[in-house]
Amino acid sequence: MRMTRQRRVILETLQEKKTHPCADEVYEIVRQKMPRISLGTVYRNLDILSELGEIQKIELSGSLKRFDGNPAKHYHIRCINCDRLDDAPMPSLEDIEGRLHGSTRYKVIGHRLEFMGLCPECMEKAASRW
Amino acid sequence: MRMTRQRRVILETLQEKKTHPCADEVYEIVRQKMPRISLGTVYRNLDILSELGEIQKIELSGSLKRFDGNPAKHYHIRCINCDRLDDAPMPSLEDIEGRLHGSTRYKVIGHRLEFMGLCPECMEKAASRW
DNA sequence: TTACTTGCAAATCGTTTGCGATATA
DNA sequence: TATATCGCAAACGATTTGCAAGTAA
Numbered sequence: 001m002r003m004t005r006q007r008r009v010i011l012e013t014l015q016e017k018k019t020h021p022c023a024d025e026v027y028e029i030v031r032q033k034m035p036r037i038s039l040g041t042v043y044r045n046l047d048i049l050s051e052l053g054e055i056q057k058i059e060l061s062g063s064l065k066r067f068d069g070n071p072a073k074h075y076h077i078r079c080i081n082c083d084r085l086d087d088a089p090m091p092s093l094e095d096i097e098g099r100l101h102g103s104t105r106y107k108v109i110g111h112r113l114e115f116m117g118l119c120p121e122c123m124e125k126a127a128s129r130w
Numbered sequence: 131m132r133m134t135r136q137r138r139v140i141l142e143t144l145q146e147k148k149t150h151p152c153a154d155e156v157y158e159i160v161r162q163k164m165p166r167i168s169l170g171t172v173y174r175n176l177d178i179l180s181e182l183g184e185i186q187k188i189e190l191s192g193s194l195k196r197f198d199g200n201p202a203k204h205y206h207i208r209c210i211n212c213d214r215l216d217d218a219p220m221p222s223l224e225d226i227e228g229r230l231h232g233s234t235r236y237k238v239i240g241h242r243l244e245f246m247g248l249c250p251e252c253m254e255k256a257a258s259r260w
Numbered sequence: 261t262t263a264c265t266t267g268c269a270a271a272t273c274g275t276t277t278g279c280g281a282t283a284t285a
Numbered sequence: 286t287a288t289a290t291c292g293c294a295a296a297c298g299a300t301t302t303g304c305a306a307g308t309a310a
Contacts, residue, residue: 106245169267
């Protein structure tokens with residue numbers, strides 16, 4: 001794995017940003033420092049970095065994927081109104097997979113959990129409509 | 131809501147099929163009964179039916195969406211090898227959202243949970259390689 | 261009758277890929 | 286220097302949409 005300037009900047013960007021940006025948002029941010037970087041390069045590096053475990057690709061609802069500079073296991077909560085995504089303050093439920101043993105013929109390997117809700121801003125806006 | 135022939139056939143197809151097909155698979159099945167139906171019609175009806183709560187759109191990992199003729203809350207388990215999707219034999223964890231209260235500023239509305247694993251067939255194949 | 265729905269085709273959107281040029285180790 | 290990576294642009298696959306014609310209520 002060759003540490004290119006592009007790869008480093010993408011990784012740093014993701015580690016600083018706490019907003020779980022999608023590929024296109026990463027591209028826009030990185031472009032301010034490296035105007036000639038291409039979107040293809042961003043996609044390629046996000047893939048490589050998540051395969052290395054440096055970042056994680058958030059594979060849940062929503063048509064466009066988000067990326068998280070924190071590679072540790074944790075859940076997220078998504079605003080159903082504005083699509084903002086935050087960390088969910090809840091430890092990983094390690095026991096949850098064990099509940100399936102015996103009742104499924106699958107070999108259970110992992111799980112994904114995501115919460116849905118209204119973020120503080122959207123709640124505010126909804127409230128002020130009344 | 132106007133019950134067209136197309137809409138009825140799509141709904142019935144989904145209720146019979148236990149495999150959680152994607153839009154294109156629904157299209158292929160329905161096409162055997164109605165050769166002139168278009169893929170656009172399938173997409174439009176899957177959307178309408180899931181908004182009505184007659185079926186559900188499975189909004190989880192994977193780039194293409196799956197549909198379930200059973201509108202009741204339940205979880206799924208996905209084979210990481212062949213992408214087969216089955217119902218997970220586990221009741222809905224209603225208490226899980228309550229654990230977030232107090233620790234998040236979101237108004238929690240729901241959650242999505244999906245298990246990952248190896249289906250019986252893929253386990254078999256993996257085993258026979260040794 | 262009329263507004264909702266269809267079939268068709270083109271458009272859109274996120275993402276991936278082929279290629280020749282570039283730069284890291 | 287060798288080869289992984291880049292920028293660019295075209296390709297891709299799933300999904301959506303505009304429109305004129307068809308049809309359920």
